[in-house]
Every structure is written in C-alpha cells, then in structure tokens.
Amino acid sequence: MNRIDSVLSAEEQKECPVTVWQTEIGADTEWAALTDRIENKRKEYGETGPEILELYAAENGVEAGEMLELVKRLRRECFPDMPLVLRLSFHQVFRYGLEAFTDACTEAGVDGIRIPDLPMEEQPQLKVYLLKEGAPYLLQEICPQSGDRIPDVTGYAKGYVCCTADPSLWDEQMEYGNMLSFFLYAAEAVCPVPLILDFKNTDRDGMKQYLEMAAGLTVSI
Amino acid sequence: MQKGYFGKFGGRYVPEAVMNQLFSLECEVDLTESDRCFWDAYDRYMETWAGGKTPLYLAENLSEQIGCKLYLKRGDVNDAAFFGPATGQLLLWKRIGYRKAVAETGCGLWGVAVARAAAMMGMECVLYVAAEEEERQQPMLEMMKLCGARLVTAGRDSVSEAIAYWADHSGDTCMIMTGDWGPYPYTEAAASLQKLIGEEMKGQMEAQEGKLPAVLVAGVRPEYVLSGLFAPFFEENMRLYGAEPEGKNGIRTTGIAGGMRTLAFQDDKGRISFTRSYKEPAPVLGPELADRTESGRICLETVSGREAEAARALAARTEGIRLSWYDACSLALAVKKAGQLESQDYLTVFLNKGEDGQ
Numbered sequence: 001m002n003r004i005d006s007v008l009s010a011e012e013q014k015e016c017p018v019t020v021w022q023t024e025i026g027a028d029t030e031w032a033a034l035t036d037r038i039e040n041k042r043k044e045y046g047e048t049g050p051e052i053l054e055l056y057a058a059e060n061g062v063e064a065g066e067m068l069e070l071v072k073r074l075r076r077e078c079f080p081d082m083p084l085v086l087r088l089s090f091h092q093v094f095r096y097g098l099e100a101f102t103d104a105c106t107e108a109g110v111d112g113i114r115i116p117d118l119p120m121e122e123q124p125q126l127k128v129y130l131l132k133e134g135a136p137y138l139l140q141e142i143c144p145q146s147g148d149r150i151p152d153v154t155g156y157a158k159g160y161v162c163c164t165a166d167p168s169l170w171d172e173q174m175e176y177g178n179m180l181s182f183f184l185y186a187a188e189a190v191c192p193v194p195l196i197l198d199f200k201n202t203d204r205d206g207m208k209q210y211l212e213m214a215a216g217l218t219v220s221i
Numbered sequence: 222m223q224k225g226y227f228g229k230f231g232g233r234y235v236p237e238a239v240m241n242q243l244f245s246l247e248c249e250v251d252l253t254e255s256d257r258c259f260w261d262a263y264d265r266y267m268e269t270w271a272g273g274k275t276p277l278y279l280a281e282n283l284s285e286q287i288g289c290k291l292y293l294k295r296g297d298v299n300d301a302a303f304f305g306p307a308t309g310q311l312l313l314w315k316r317i318g319y320r321k322a323v324a325e326t327g328c329g330l331w332g333v334a335v336a337r338a339a340a341m342m343g344m345e346c347v348l349y350v351a352a353e354e355e356e357r358q359q360p361m362l363e364m365m366k367l368c369g370a371r372l373v374t375a376g377r378d379s380v381s382e383a384i385a386y387w388a389d390h391s392g393d394t395c396m397i398m399t400g401d402w403g404p405y406p407y408t409e410a411a412a413s414l415q416k417l418i419g420e421e422m423k424g425q426m427e428a429q430e431g432k433l434p435a436v437l438v439a440g441v442r443p444e445y446v447l448s449g450l451f452a453p454f455f456e457e458n459m460r461l462y463g464a465e466p467e468g469k470n471g472i473r474t475t476g477i478a479g480g481m482r483t484l485a486f487q488d489d490k491g492r493i494s495f496t497r498s499y500k501e502p503a504p505v506l507g508p509e510l511a512d513r514t515e516s517g518r519i520c521l522e523t524v525s526g527r528e529a530e531a532a533r534a535l536a537a538r539t540e541g542i543r544l545s546w547y548d549a550c551s552l553a554l555a556v557k558k559a560g561q562l563e564s565q566d567y568l569t570v571f572l573n574k575g576e577d578g579q
Contacts, residue, residue, distance in 0.1 A: 063490050090234055091477035095491040117234045117477070143238045145391050153237065166238065166389050 002137060003083035003111045004159040007050040008194050008215060016049030018160075018216025020085070020196055025055045025070050026062050031078050037221045045219075052196075053079060054114065054218065056087040064088060064096040068108045075109040085112040085139065093118075093126070102129040105136045112137045112159050120153050141198075142191075144183040154191040160215065161191050162198045184213040225405030226482075227512035233404040235480045236388040242395065247406045249313050250413070259316065263414070266308050270341060272299025277425035277569070282539035283552075289559035290567035292434070293540075294422045296574070297548065300334075302418050303574035306400055306446055307334040309414035310407075311342050314395035323390070324397040325349040325375065325383040328499045329361035330574060331444050335397050336368035347394075349375040349383040351495065377494040380479040400443030401507025404480035408448065408507050415449030423453045426569060433459050435566035438555045440547030441465040441503055441510075441521055445573055448509035455518060463510070463521040464554040466529060466546065468502040473511075478504075484511040499546050499575075500526070528553040545575020 137159035194215030296302035326332025339346035473484035532553035
C-alpha cells in the first residue's frame with residue numbers, strides 16, 4: 001500500500017488535519033537541520049496529525065538524479081516511514097527519461113510526484129510508466145481557475161489532490177459567499193480522494209474555515 | 222499529428238491555473254481565422270500605428286559586390302514586422318476580456334514592443350527583465366517605463382518566472398509570449414500573424430521578378446517568428462535559411478522550456494538560460510521552427526562575429542543601410558550562399574528591427 005494512502009486512511013487523520021511539510025533540498029541540505037525545523041514547527045502548531053514530506057529542488061539547480069539520491073538518503077537515515085513526495089519540473093523528469101525516472105522513484109521510496117507544469121492533457125506520456133506495481137502516484141493539482149476541468153482532472157486522481165490558489169483570491173467574495181470556499185466545496189463534491197490545501201499560507205487558524213472541506217494543508221518549512 | 226504538436230515538439234507544459242486561459246485563447250484564435258473584425262482592427266494598427274507595408278529593395282551595389290542579384294525586405298524601416306506578434310497577441314487577449322498582461326524580455330526590444338502595444342491598447346503591463354541585461358539595455362528599459370510598464374528583475378530563467386507570475390495572477394492577467402515561443406496555441410497565433418509579412422514579401426518578389434528567389438534568409442530570433450514568416454514558402458521549391466551568430470553553448474537538445482517541448486541550449490545540469498545577448502544565438506527555438514529544422518525544411522547556419530562585422534560594413538558602405546547584428550548574420554550567410562546560385566537565380570534577405578530599435 002502506498003504510504004500516502006496509509007497516512008490518509010489513518011484513524012488519527014479524522015481527529016487532526018494532515019500536514020504536508022514542504023521544503024527544498026539540495027546537495028548542501030543538512031538532514032539534522034531539516035528534522036529540527038520540522039520538530040520546531042510541530043511544537044509551534046501543537047498537534048499536527050499525520051505527516052507527509054514534500055521535497056523540491058533548490059534554486060541553484062538540482063538534477064532529478066541528484067534529487068533521487070538525496071531522497072534515498074533521507075528515506076534511509078531520517079524518515080523510514082513518512083510518505084515522501086517529490087515536486088519538480090517536467091523538464092527535469094524528461095531529461096532523466098520518463099521510464100527511468102519512475103523506476104528510480106519506486107526504488108528510492110518516493111510515494112508521490114508532483115509536476116506543476118504537467119497538466120492533465122500532457123500526462124499520458126508519463127502515466128503509462130506509473131502503472132507498474134509500487135510506482136509513485138502522480139498527484140493532481142486544481143485551483144479555482146480550473147473551473148469545469150475539476151471533475152476531469154480529479155477523476156482518476158490517486159493519493160490526494162493539491163488545491164492551489166492565487167493569493168488575490170483568498171479574500172474574494174462572490175454573491176454566494178467566499179470564492180475559495182465555493183471552489184473547495186465543489187471540488188470536494190467530485191474529488192474521489194482527499195484535498196490538501198497549498199495556499200502558501202502557513203497560518204493554520206486562517207485556514208481553519210477551509211480545512212472543513214480538506215484533509216490537510218501544506219506548510220513551508 | 223497530435224493537437225498542439227509539430228512532430229515531437231510543442232505541447233502545453235504550463236501550470237493548471239492557466240489551462241483554461243489557453244483554451245480561451247485557442248477558441249479566440251479559431252474564431253478570428255474567419256473574423257473580419259479582428260483582421261480589420263489588426264490591419265488598422267499595423268498600417269496606422271506600426272507603419273504598414275515595407276518595401277522590397279533591390280540592393281544593386283551589394284548585388285554587384287557578391288555577384289548575385291540580392292533583394293532586401295526592409296522590415297527594419299518600421300515597427301510592423303517586429304511589433305506584429307506582440308500587438309496581435311494583445312489584441313486577442315483584449316477581445317477575450319483581459320486588461321493586464323505579463324511578458325518577459327531577453328535583450329530588450331521585445332519588451333519595448335509589448336510595452337508600446339500595451340500602452341496603445343490601454344492595457345497594464347508587467348515585464349520580466351533578465352538581470353544581466355538591465356545595465357546594457359537602459360535606454361530600452363526607460364522606454365518601457367515611459368510606456369507605463371512595471372519592470373521586474375528576473376534571474377536566468379525569465380520565461381519561467383514570467384509564467385509563474387502569470388499562474389499566480391491568471392484571474393486577471395494574460396501572458397504575451399516572446400515571438401514564436403510558448404505553449405499551444407501561442408505558436409499558431411504568432412505564426413498566423415507573421416505569415417502576413419511572409420505573404421507580403423512573396424507578393425512583392427513575384428511582382429518584381431516574376432518568380433521566387435532560390436534562397437531566402439532571415440535571422441533566428443524568436444521575435445522574427447520564422448515559422449510564420451517562412452510559412453508561405455514551405456511548399457515552394459526554394460531553400461530557406463535561418464542565420465544566427467556563433468555561440469559557445471554547443472547544440473540545442475530537446476527539453477521543456479517556456480511551456481513547450483522544443484530544442485534548447487542546456488548546461489550539463491540541464492538548466493536552460495533565457496538570458497540572451499543580441500550577439501548570441503537564441504537559447505530556445507519555437508516548436509514549429511524546431512520541427513522544420515529537424516526535418517531539414519529550414520536550415521539553421523551560424524556565422525562568425527568577423528563575418529557578421531564584414532557584412533555589416535559591406536551593407537553600410539555599398540547601400541548606406543545600417544544592419545542589426547542578426548541581420549548582419551543573415552547578410553553574411555546570404556553572401557556565402559550567393560556563390561552556389563545559378564546566374565538566373567536571386568536571393569532575398571529579410572531585415573527586421575535591431576538590438577537598439579534601429
């Protein structure tokens with residue numbers, strides 16, 4: 001069973017929202033500092049519920065192969081059980097080779113991959129390699145601008161669906177209420193897997209109203 | 222062929238937040254194909270604001286020097302050829318209902334084109350400018366600011382930064398892609414606009430010579446939109462060349478950049494830099510150009526700095542024409558090809574706006 005599914009189906013998830021810790025990694029990432037940062041955030045938040053770790057490449061440019069090596073180390077030395085999600089650009093995946101990348105992800109213990117610049121229409125070229133046993137989930141993204149695409153994008157989603165939102169929409173009010181609430185209400189109604197908020201807003205109290213319609217939120221560390 | 226692809230190049234590699242915008246643009250591009258209102262408005266802008274049709278000039282002195290009849294399509298004498306793709310894109314987005322636009326500019330002139338067109342259409346404009354170019358392009362940046370554009374300093378991948386801004390503000394902001402770059406349907410839109418210049422050139426050549434040239438040369442800058450400029454000639458029996466200066470980046474390989482799958486210069490880590498000096502080859506090719514290059518229909522050839530300088534001097538000395546760096550490369554390449562032509566053949570070089578807007 002994919003670790004993401006294990007976490008999301010855990011009993012405790014019903015009590016407290018899932019937290020997706022989001023951090024960049026590079027060749028100079030210090031694992032001890034990373035675990036400390038997570039620990040500090042846990043203290044700040046009090047209870048955090050089930051956790052997922054999302055990693056993305058540092059600004060100075062890390063190749064997919066290097067990222068996978070770092071993930072392997074991280075899995076071995078720090079987080080043997082926590083679900084790991086890799087966020088990277090499709091160019092990095094394409095350069096590594098699509099089949100080779102998905103195989104390497106499986107080997108490294110990656111549970112999910114998130115490729116923001118790979119919309120639904122371009123995904124079949126990668127999805128064909130994700131059918132193998134133990135392969136990571138390709139996580140889907142939706143946002144208020146997705147509109148009537150939401151059922152199609154989320155229709156075959158696995159793991160969870162990331163909900164992003166343009167900051168200008170956070171407080172936008174519509175005739176029938178808050179824009180984001182309406183979006184999440186509609187998304188929750190059609191989405192077969194839980195929603196995770198990625199609003200680039202780490203204020204969990206501020207996100208409270210939206211967490212009623214989502215399983216958890218993403219927190220940058 | 223898969224929709225949105227030219228062979229293996231093209232596609233839509235952009236965040237989900239802008240996908241519906243791309244569908245709107247696709248619908249608008251389809252609608253405008255037969256919509257006289259759009260083309261009337263576009264023609265009016267091109268004629269009365271950008272300067273209209275440009276002449277095809279028989280460069281007699283140059284022809285004598287190189288031993289072959291040479292025409293220069295003077296796209297450099299006004300703004301129409303260079304500003305067309307920016308103006309057309311803005312017009313399309315304005316029809317859809319957008320009033321704010323974001324774009325990136327590598328070596329300045331494209332930014333000026335977008336800023337000026339946006340000002341003329343009463344649209345707000347945000348421009349991502351490569352940090353390395355800021356100092357060198359001061360006069361052009363001043364022009365962009367004068368036109369009311371807000372400038373944002375970008376890193377080496379100014380296109381991705383502009384796309385990220387677009388995704389974050391897609392509720393009210395559209396993206397103006399540089400020349401023939403971008404996800405589907407940007408390339409089609411730019412090509413259909415620039416095709417008008419190609420058709421104009423074709424008509425002029427047929428009228429003056431009664432036949433088409435054996436060789437047509439133009440610079441390989443994204444702003445030239447070669448896929449559109451050369452479109453009326455793809456089925457003709459003639460050689461099409463793209464000229465570019467020599468660079469230090471090796472060869473372009475397939476990658477994902479600027480929302481499309483295409484050929485791009487990449488470093489050993491696969492990073493693509495969009496920072497581009499006007500004396501260097503374009504870092505990325507538009508997808509249709511990449512496909513036409515791979516299939517051999519358009520040949521891209523490089524010219525050394527010395528050859529370009531010599532061509533620039535030759536044009537100034539014999540015709541009193543000041544060439545931009547890319548146009549100097551085009552002329553240098555044309556001079557090389559002149560020796561391979563039959564006596565009854567002629568060649569044409571397309572000129573466009575240069576690095577300093579001249």
